[in-house]
Structure formats: structure tokens, C-alpha cells
Amino acid sequence: MPKIVDHEAYRKELLGKAFTLFAAQGYARVTMRAMARALGVSTGTLYHYFDTKEAIFLGVVRHVADRDVALAIEQVQGASGHTEQFRRLLAFVREHAANLRNFLYLVIDFHRQSEDPSGRDIIARTVAFYREAIRQQLGGDTHDEARAALLLNALIGALVQEALDPEAPPLETQLTLVERLFVDLEGSLPATGT
Amino acid sequence: MPKIVDHEAYRKELLGKAFTLFAAQGYARVTMRAMARALGVSTGTLYHYFDTKEAIFLGVVRHVADRDVALAIEQVQGASGHTEQFRRLLAFVREHAANLRNFLYLVIDFHRQSEDPSGRDIIARTVAFYREAIRQQLGGDTHDEARAALLLNALIGALVQEALDPEAPPLETQLTLVERLFVDLEGSLPATGT
DNA sequence: GTCTATATTCGGATAGAC
DNA sequence: GTCTATCCGAATATAGAC
Numbered sequence: 001m002p003k004i005v006d007h008e009a010y011r012k013e014l015l016g017k018a019f020t021l022f023a024a025q026g027y028a029r030v031t032m033r034a035m036a037r038a039l040g041v042s043t044g045t046l047y048h049y050f051d052t053k054e055a056i057f058l059g060v061v062r063h064v065a066d067r068d069v070a071l072a073i074e075q076v077q078g079a080s081g082h083t084e085q086f087r088r089l090l091a092f093v094r095e096h097a098a099n100l101r102n103f104l105y106l107v108i109d110f111h112r113q114s115e116d117p118s119g120r121d122i123i124a125r126t127v128a129f130y131r132e133a134i135r136q137q138l139g140g141d142t143h144d145e146a147r148a149a150l151l152l153n154a155l156i157g158a159l160v161q162e163a164l165d166p167e168a169p170p171l172e173t174q175l176t177l178v179e180r181l182f183v184d185l186e187g188s189l190p191a192t193g194t
Numbered sequence: 195m196p197k198i199v200d201h202e203a204y205r206k207e208l209l210g211k212a213f214t215l216f217a218a219q220g221y222a223r224v225t226m227r228a229m230a231r232a233l234g235v236s237t238g239t240l241y242h243y244f245d246t247k248e249a250i251f252l253g254v255v256r257h258v259a260d261r262d263v264a265l266a267i268e269q270v271q272g273a274s275g276h277t278e279q280f281r282r283l284l285a286f287v288r289e290h291a292a293n294l295r296n297f298l299y300l301v302i303d304f305h306r307q308s309e310d311p312s313g314r315d316i317i318a319r320t321v322a323f324y325r326e327a328i329r330q331q332l333g334g335d336t337h338d339e340a341r342a343a344l345l346l347n348a349l350i351g352a353l354v355q356e357a358l359d360p361e362a363p364p365l366e367t368q369l370t371l372v373e374r375l376f377v378d379l380e381g382s383l384p385a386t387g388t
Numbered sequence: 389g390t391c392t393a394t395a396t397t398c399g400g401a402t403a404g405a406c
Numbered sequence: 407g408t409c410t411a412t413c414c415g416a417a418t419a420t421a422g423a424c
């Protein structure tokens with residue numbers, strides 16, 4: 001009888017470690033050899049669980065996005081009003097800034113290198129997934145996807161700018177500004193397109 | 195006496211073409227051979243004008259940033275009030291969205307792959323260059339670097355999100371929202387830290 | 389370990405200014 | 407005709423996917 005392992009659980013464990021590696025070095029610079037060594041398996045094992053290097057990456061994207069959003073929602077849910085929910089969302093971003101930036105970087109990095117439609121589709125769905133999560137915290141029942149997109153923009157931009165220019169106004173300052181903008185406008189902005 | 199060419203002018207011409215190439219394929223995927231072929235020169239000539247592939251890239255960064263900002267300032271200068279200046283700035287971004295996104299993508303892509311301090315420094319200066327240009331259009335005399343950073347954030351985020359998720363609310367919608375946020379708040383927001 | 393692909397080098401060829 | 411910046415592309419050394 002063959003050795004039996006929980007295939008799915010082990011797969012996720014590998015994906016978690018793979019994210020750490022990718023995050024540290026970027027997609028292109030992670031060699032399959034180095035990855036196998038870091039994950040404590042052989043290259044053969046790696047290719048047993050994943051068809052290709054790209055498949056590993058896309059697996060990482062799905063895994064991390066699920067984890068992030070679940071964590072954020074958990075942290076936001078307890079709040080009472082929209083303002084407080086918003087504050088908690090920003091707090092989450094502050095706490096996980098490094099992680100989120102790494103993830104964003106990784107996705108952008110990969111997106112630049114791959115033309116594969118299925119890969120792009122997974123990335124698009126992931127972005128929409130984050131945007132939708134934000135929308136649900138922002139408006140509750142309003143269909144204001146654009147405002148969610150704008151907040152996501154500000155967050156993405158803050159992560160990028162801080163990474164590219166360490167002397168930019170610190171992330172916290174910028175997020176505080178975002179918060180002020182959104183909170184001050186709470187209610188004063190009607191729905192987007194109306 | 196040797197053959198004479200306008201070294202600096204030819205260098206810039208090469209940089210312009212190199213940007214097109216990098217933008218289309220990303221930093222890593224452009225080989226020196228392919229680049230030489232595309233620019234109509236030999237690899238030897240390439241290395242005559244630039245020390246290394248990285249040097250070509252950093253030259254491209256400076257060249258494009260200078261061109262972009264000069265163009266944007268020219269387009270904004272004629273405006274009368276701050277609101278109108280702001281509108282023109284956003285119009286510039288709308289018009290050049292593809293180009294700006296390619297550039298941003300390129301810088302992020304490179305930044306992810308290189309640990310070289312001098313390269314990072316050039317990138318940081320470039321980001322600060324854009325931010326400073328925005329700041330001068332925003333406040334005139336207020337020292338509100340954080341607000342400029344926030345606007346740059348929103349623009350960066352908009353470019354990124356649209357690229358990653360084609361079904362995100364279109365760039366124009368998002369920029370319109372940014373405009374509304376900033377214009378509505380004109381004057382109602384005191385200086386950042388005060 | 390193998391095999392492919394890449395950045396960079398180098399010795400020589402060329403072309404125009406004087 | 408001479409001189410040298412400019413240009414060339416085969417050769418080299420190295421690295422990564424598998």
C-alpha cells in the first residue's frame with residue numbers, strides 16, 4: 001500500500017512556505033531548487049504536488065488572499081458603526097502592511113511576466129475579492145463599488161509608494177489621511193453615479 | 195580625428211526605444227541581444243553607451259520621469275485656480291494612463307529584482323520627484339507633503355488596480371472620485387499635522 | 389547532472405574628422 | 407593618410423529549469 005498523506009493539507013503547508021520564499025525574493029529569483037530546499041522536499045516532490053512553477057504561484061495567490069480577507073473580516077466584524085469598522089480595517093492594513101505589500105508586489109511582479117489568461121483571471125478575481133470585502137465594510141448595502149475601488153487604490157498606492165521611496169510620508173500618516181477623508185465625507189457623498 | 199556622433203543625443207534616442215521595449219516585455223524578459231536588435235545596434239554598441247543592463251534601465255527611468263513631469267507641468271501651468279489645476283493634472287493622468295502604468299509597472303518590477311542601493315536610490319528620487327511635482331500643483335505654498343503622497347497613492351493604486359483587474363471600476367470613474375474628494379475638501383482640511 | 393539561455397567581454401573592423 | 411570614437415558579433419562565463 002502506498003504511503004498516505006493528507007494531500008490537500010500538505011499542499012497548503014507547502015503553499016504557505018512558498019509564499020514566504022516568493023515574498024522574500026520575488027517570483028523570478030526563486031529557483032525550483034532553492035524552493036525545494038527551503039520547503040524541505042525534493043524537486044521531484046514539488047513537481048508531484050504542482051504541475052509547474054506558475055501553478056505554485058497561483059496556488060499561493062489563492063491561499064494568501066483567502067487567509068488575508070478572512071483575517072481582516074474577523075478583525076472588523078465586531079465593530080459597531082461604519083466609522084469604527086473603517087478604523088479597524090485601516091488598523092488591519094497597518095498591522096499587516098509588510099505582508100500585504102509583499103503579496104501585492106508578488107502579484108504585480110507575476111502579472112508583468114505572464115500572459116497566461118487563466119493566471120490573469122485568478123489575479124483579477126483576487127483583486128475583485130479584496131475590493132468586494134472592502135465594499136461590504138464601507139457601505140453595507142449601498143452598491144458603491146467605485147468607492148471601494150478608491151479606498152483599495154489608496155491602500156495599494158500607499159504600500160507601493162512606501163516601498164519604492166522609504167522617505168515618503170510614512171504609511172501611517174497616509175492611512176490617517178485616508179481615514180479622515182472617508183470619515184469626514186461619511187454621508188456627505190451620495191452614491192457614486194447619482 | 196575620430197568619427198564624431200552626438201553621444202548624449204544618441205544615448206537618449208536609445209533610452210526612448212529601450213523604454214518601449216521594457217514596457218512591452220518587462221525588465222527580465224528583455225535580453226541584451228533582443229534589445230540590441232530592436233534598437234538597430236549590436237550588443238557591443240550597447241555596452242559602449244551603457245555600462246550594464248541595469249544602467250540602461252536606470253537611464254530609462256530618469257529619462258521618462260523627466261519627460262513625464264515636464265509634460266504634466268506644461269499642461270497644468272496655464273490653469274487659473276487650484277481646482278482647475280487639479281482637473282488638468284487628472285486629465286493628464288487619464289490621457290497618459292497606459293504610459294504611466296507601464297512606467298510604474300517597470301519600476302516596481304525592477305525594484306523587486308534588484309537589491310542594488312544606487313538603483314533603489316534613483317527610484318526613490320524619482321518617486322519623490324513625482325510627489326513633489328504634485329505637491330506644487332496641490333497646495334502652492336502649504337508644506338503638505340502627505341496630501342501629495344495621498345494623491346499619488348490614489349493615482350498609483352488606480353493604475354495598478356485597473357491593470358490587475360480589467361473589470362474594476364474604470365480609471366476615469368475612480369479619478370473622478372478622487373477629484374471630488376479633493377475638491378470638496380479644498381480648504382476644509384487644515385494642514386496635515388496641525 | 390544536463391542542457392539551454394543569458395549578460396558581458398574582447399579583439400578586430402569601420403568611418404569620418406583633420 | 408592617420409587617428410580614434412564608434413561599432414560589431416562571435417566567444418566566454420555563469421546561472422537556472424528540469
